[in-house]
Every structure is written in C-alpha cells, then in structure tokens.
Amino acid sequence: MTAIPDYPVGTNSAVPGLESSFADDLSGLSVPWQGTEVPEPELLVLNEDLAVSLGLDVAALRSDDGVAVLAGAAVPAGAKPVAMAYAGHQFGGYAPLLGDGRALLLGELVGGDGRRADLHLKGSGPTPFSRGGDGFAVVGPMLREYLVSEAMHALGIPTTRALSVVATGRQVLRDGVEPGAVLARVAASHLRVGTFEFAVRRGEIVRSLADYAIARHYPELLDLPETGETNRYLAFFAAVVEAQASLVAKWMLVGFVHGVMNTDNTTISGETIDYGPCAFLDRLDPAAVFSSIDHGGRYAFGNQPAVLKWNLARLAETLLTLIDPEPNVAIAAVTAVLDSFDERYDGHFVSGVAAKLGFADATVDRALIDRLLTLTAEHGADWTGIFRALADELRGNGDPLDGFVPREQIGPWLDRWRAALAEHGRGEQEAAEAMDRVNPLYIPRNHQVDAALKAATGGNLGPFETLLEVVTHPFGRRDEWAEFASPAPRSFTDSFRTFCGT
Numbered sequence: 001m002t003a004i005p006d007y008p009v010g011t012n013s014a015v016p017g018l019e020s021s022f023a024d025d026l027s028g029l030s031v032p033w034q035g036t037e038v039p040e041p042e043l044l045v046l047n048e049d050l051a052v053s054l055g056l057d058v059a060a061l062r063s064d065d066g067v068a069v070l071a072g073a074a075v076p077a078g079a080k081p082v083a084m085a086y087a088g089h090q091f092g093g094y095a096p097l098l099g100d101g102r103a104l105l106l107g108e109l110v111g112g113d114g115r116r117a118d119l120h121l122k123g124s125g126p127t128p129f130s131r132g133g134d135g136f137a138v139v140g141p142m143l144r145e146y147l148v149s150e151a152m153h154a155l156g157i158p159t160t161r162a163l164s165v166v167a168t169g170r171q172v173l174r175d176g177v178e179p180g181a182v183l184a185r186v187a188a189s190h191l192r193v194g195t196f197e198f199a200v201r202r203g204e205i206v207r208s209l210a211d212y213a214i215a216r217h218y219p220e221l222l223d224l225p226e227t228g229e230t231n232r233y234l235a236f237f238a239a240v241v242e243a244q245a246s247l248v249a250k251w252m253l254v255g256f257v258h259g260v261m262n263t264d265n266t267t268i269s270g271e272t273i274d275y276g277p278c279a280f281l282d283r284l285d286p287a288a289v290f291s292s293i294d295h296g297g298r299y300a301f302g303n304q305p306a307v308l309k310w311n312l313a314r315l316a317e318t319l320l321t322l323i324d325p326e327p328n329v330a331i332a333a334v335t336a337v338l339d340s341f342d343e344r345y346d347g348h349f350v351s352g353v354a355a356k357l358g359f360a361d362a363t364v365d366r367a368l369i370d371r372l373l374t375l376t377a378e379h380g381a382d383w384t385g386i387f388r389a390l391a392d393e394l395r396g397n398g399d400p401l402d403g404f405v406p407r408e409q410i411g412p413w414l415d416r417w418r419a420a421l422a423e424h425g426r427g428e429q430e431a432a433e434a435m436d437r438v439n440p441l442y443i444p445r446n447h448q449v450d451a452a453l454k455a456a457t458g459g460n461l462g463p464f465e466t467l468l469e470v471v472t473h474p475f476g477r478r479d480e481w482a483e484f485a486s487p488a489p490r491s492f493t494d495s496f497r498t499f500c501g502t
Contacts, residue, residue: 019109166182259299290498358434389404
C-alpha cells in the first residue's frame with residue numbers, strides 16, 4: 001500500500017469547517033488522499049434540505065467551486081481527505097484489507113449540538129485500496145443510493161443520507177460504457193465492524209478505536225470503568241447489538257433486502273449503509289434474493305437477522321482483550337450479550353408488526369402475528385400493500401384486501417384481529433388512522449426504480465425526480481401517485497436482478 005506524503009492542501013471554501021477527528025485521532029486507519037480530476041462536472045441532484053440541516057450554503061454548493069468539491073475534484077479549505085482502511089468478511093470469507101477503493105472521507109461537519117457527521121464521496125477515483133479497480137462509479141447506482149437512502153430516511157429507518165450526485169463527464173466501463181458519477185454521502189460515521197477487524201490486528205489501536213466509537217456514538221458509556229463486569233467495552237458491544245437488532249427489524253418491517261451484508265457494511269452507529277444490490281419485496285418471500293452476486297442466497301430477505309447476528313459475533317471477537325484479560329471470561333461475557341440478539345430483534349419486530357396492525361404500544365398475541373405472516377407468504381401478498389388494505393377493511397372497504405388473500409382464508413384471522421383491537425380498547429377508525437401513520441403507501445418499487453435509473457442514465461432525470469418526490473412522502477395518499485402504490489408484474493420480479501455498480 002502506498003501513500004502520498006502529506007495531506008492535500010485545499011483552498012476551496014464552498015464547504016467550510018470540515019474537521020478530521022478520525023484521521024487525527026486514529027493513526028494507521030486511513031491514508032491521506034484526494035479525488036481525481038473531473039472532465040465535465042454537472043450537478044444532477046442536490047439535497048437542499050439536508051444541506052441546510054448541516055449548516056451548508058446551498059448556493060455555494062451549486063456554484064462551480066461547490067460542485068468541484070462534491071465531485072472530488074477539489075479539496076475544501078482546511079480539510080484532510082483520507083481513504084479509510086478496513087477489513088471484512090465478504091459472503092463469509094475474510095479479507096484482511098479492503099478499504100475505500102473508490103471513496104474518500106472529506107471530513108466531519110460538527111453541528112450546534114456537537115454531533116459529528118461524515119461527509120464522504122463515493123466514485124471519486126482510485127485509492128491505495130482499489131485492488132485493481134478503476135475507483136469510479138456510474139450514474140445509475142449513485143442515483144439508486146440517493147433515492148433509496150432518502151426513502152429509508154422518510155420511512156424513519158436509520159440510514160446514511162445522500163447530499164448530491166454529480167455527473168463527471170467521464171465514460172466508465174461497466175455493462176458497456178456508462179456515464180460516470182460521484183455521490184456525496186453523509187453518515188453519523190463510517191465506522192464498521194470491518195474497521196474493528198482491521199484494527200485488532202494492529203495491536204493497541206483497537207482500544208483507541210473503541211474509545212473513539214464510544215465517544216462519538218455512545219457517549220453515555222464514557223463514565224463506565226474500563227475493567228470489571230460492567231466495563232465500558234462490554235456495554236459498548238451491547239449497545240451496538242441493540243442498535244443493529246432494532247435496525248434489521250425495521251428492514252424486515254418494510255421488506256428491505258440489503259443484498260450485501262458483509263461485515264464492512266455493518267455500521268457501529270446502527271445506520272444502514274451501502275445501497276448497492278438492494279431491493280424491496282413486493283410479495284412476502286423469506287427466500288427472496290435480488291443481488292446478482294448472492295448465488296447461494298446467504299443474504300436472502302429472511303436470513304438478514306441471522307446474518308446480522310453473525311456479523312456482530314465478528315465484532316465481539318475484536319473486543320475480547322478489552323473486555324477481560326482472561327479469554328474464557330471475555331468469551332462468556334460477549335456470548336451472553338450476543339445470545340440476547342434474538343430476543344432483542346424479536347421484540348422490535350413484534351412491536352413493529354403490532355403497530356402496523358393498529359395496536360401501537362400494546363402487547364399482542366404472537367400467534368395473531370404469525371398467522372398473518374403465514375397467510376401473506378402463502379398467497380404471495382404484497383407486503384407493503386396488505387397493511388393499508390387492512391386499514392381500509394376497518395373503514396368498511398373490503399375490496400382492496402380481497403385482492404391480497406381470499407376472504408375464506410383470512411376471514412377467521414380478521415375476526416380474531418378485530419376482537420383483539422376491541423380487547424385493547426382500540427376503536428376501528430382510530431386503529432385505521434394509526435395504521436396509516438406507520439404503513440407506507442409508497443416504497444421504491446423495483447420496477448419503478450429500474451425504469452427511472454435507465455432513463456437517467458440516458459440523460460432524462462424526469463422519472464427519477466418524480467419517483468424521489470413520491471418515496472420521500474411515503475404515507476400520505478395522492479391520487480396522482482396511484483401507479484406508484486402497485487407491485488411489479490410477476491414477469492418483472494421473477495427475472496429482476498440488482499448489481500453493485502463496481
């Protein structure tokens with residue numbers, strides 16, 4: 001691995017005030033680097049609301065200087081851009097060195113509340129971690145990450161967010177020649193399980209990394225002692241387990257299939273990261289796989305909770321020496337925390353389905369939930385649409401539900417559901433309104449995303465802009481958006497595959 005001798009000197013003032021605590025505090029986990037020159041930068045989309053929330057000047061970002069920063073062609077004044085190093089288990093196989101092969105951490109924006117947010121570029125050119133790749137990205141996948149991450153944010157799911165996509169004017173060889181692009185991404189941080197897997201093999205730096213992660217994401221743990229049964233590192237592991245159990249439950253509740261759940265895509269903050277071969281279910285199918293590279297179905301929809309637990313076990317391995325000098329004691333301690341994952345996940349998922357059925361915070365009979373899941377899966381019902389149809393059922397309109405599950409099959413379940421609502425004091429109109437607040441009408445349907453990205457790759461951003469508007473307002477019904485509430489035809493779904501774009 002080679003490195004340039006010093007940090008790039010930036011004079012561009014379009015993105016002021018970037019700090020570099022990761023690069024400054026954690027020597028050995030990054031390499032100073034900068035992006036590649038961009039032939040013809042063109043701003044395709046800018047998230048103005050996000051920019052304002054970060055304290056950035058929208059007009060400055062839209063200027064030539066701002067677009068140059070967002071494209072990776074210019075270094076902000078005072079910034080210390082770096083390519084981050086990490087390891088990772090990819091489809092179960094360990095890779096000791098991965099790192100930002102086509103990305104740069106420009107720095108950190110610090111809000112008025114003291115919280116840090118990474119500003120990170122994707123597709124900005126080769127780095128020392130590129131492993132023979134060209135380091136570039138193309139328009140379609142970068143717009144996909146923009147659209148899906150913003151949809152996830154609108155759904156209330158912790159996620160990295162997209163600030164912009166800039167077309168570069170560079171032609172990139174992927175499935176043929178495609179137009180190049182750079183995504184600017186914002187995250188609570190880019191610390192991953194893979195970061196710890198890299199650090200633990202470099203000695204004491206893993207302690208510094210853990211302390212940094214605690215201070216940044218779980219500062220309430222800083223006052224805990226470094227040793228003993230309640231030490232901060234065991235509490236840190238428990239906090240990450242809880243954050244990830246909650247996150248994957250939210251994925252399952254909306255039918256999100258990540259597609260590439262490697263340990264380098266499992267964040268310490270509990271945010272969703274990397275929208276490569278991602279997709280959303282139409283019909284409920286635990287075996288659903290959309291990624292073109294997931295040949296064995298390791299990351300199938302129904303496997304996601306178990307995979308997350310496996311990834312967290314890899315994190316636990318990196319923390320053992322911090323938790324206790326006696327290996328058997330440390331292993332027993334982390335095993336007890338890891339064993340709590342299933343219960344944590346199940347609690348989040350069951351309470352989430354209960355809310356989707358109008359029960360809010362009430363405790364619901366698990367058998368009621370399981371029977372609905374069985375009926376939905378058996379009949380290939382649309383996992384998004386069925387909950388809005390159930391709300392319509394409570395309002396006296398049974399026609400939508402009849403399109404999902406035959407009445408003679410779901411009728412007994414409906415009787416039990418209505419009885420349970422009454423038992424918990426939930427009026428049917430009240431329950432229907434509560435359901436509409438948590439059950440989206442509009443998600444990024446795969447066929448619509450596919451069509452919008454193909455149009456955008458050909459130079460027509462109109463379908464993308466319309467779809468972005470729809471999926472970032474997922475709950476309120478709009479008559480003119482009726483087509484966006486429908487699942488894809490089976491002929492599309494059966495052959496649909498997603499790609500990483502690398």
